[in-house]
Amino acid sequence: MSEWKAKRFWTEVHVVPEDAGFGIRLDTRPVKTPAKRSLIAPTREFADAIAAEWDAQEEKIDPLKMPFTRTANAALDKVAVQHREVADMLAAYGDADLLCYRADRPDSLIARQSEQWDPLLDWAETALGARLRPRTGVMHIAQDPAALAALSVRVHALGNFELAAFHDLVSLSGSLILGFAAAEDVKPAPQIWDISRLDEIWQAEEWGRDDDAEAAAEVKKAAFLHAKRVFALSQ
Structure with missing residues (x-):
């Protein structure tokens, strides 16, 4: 049927x-x-x-x-009917932001993370009033509550359409800071997407491409770029 x-x-x-x-x-x-x-x-x-x-x-x-x-x-x-809940969920990404979880080896990956991620953490301190600190490894270490509060205020200030787009910018990249960087045009959206996939790109360079993983990433990239377009059109 x-x-x-x-x-x-x-x-x-x-x-x-x-x-x-x-x-x-x-x-x-x-x-x-x-x-x-x-x-x-x-x-x-x-x-x-x-x-x-x-x-x-x-x-x-x-x-x-x-x-x-x-x-x-x-x-x-x-x-629109659960703005506070959505904003709270996205603001929580700041306490476990992708940019703050660093490798302990090899040196080439450590250097690349520092080169691409540190400037965005510096930008967040200046532009967003929030300094997030990187950690080595995957164990959670809480960020400064004052920094998280400053980021939360900004998330909650977004309108319904902006927040709908921001949801995808953050959840797809795994980073509240990258979400704000995309929204504020700190770098072109495709470049920000690649920054969010730094680890995967490095692994592909070292061990070879996984066609299925790359195809899935392309679908997510399209959604990320669409979210950026929506955010821009909402203002």
Whole structure:
């Protein structure tokens, strides 16, 4: 039995100003989220990206080809109703940030981690008011509570759409600092993604590529770059 899919019923897609942002109309019908909330984007550019996805649908609607719509749905149906919980979860990454867990050998990996990760920790101290300290090994050592509090305030200050995008920037990279660095354009997003995969890249250079792992990483990279685009369009 074939899976049922909704069919396109509209002729034109319109972006319309709303009190809280910009809505999308399919002919005269407003787009709703799965929870039946009005899909209102925070900026015209974000609304245009959503509208383009709906306009590109052919006979049958394929949600997998609508990443901006899916992110907007998550921002409105999930993040908006549990903003504090999502922000708390992401802020907690600071106490176990990827950039702070360093190898104890070999020297080539130690040097590469220091070269690529230390400048971002320095940037976080200056730009975010939070100094996180690197540790050798994988055992957890708590970070300075004052630094974590400063980072938490910044996470909680993000709007619903920003936080939805920030969730993927942090969770995919494994680093709160890299999430902020991507959001603040400290480096190009593809470069930040590679920095988050420093260990995997080094291992591939030493031992050879794992095609399955590389394919999975490419999927995650695409999601990371999409999240960066969403964050930018949300402002």
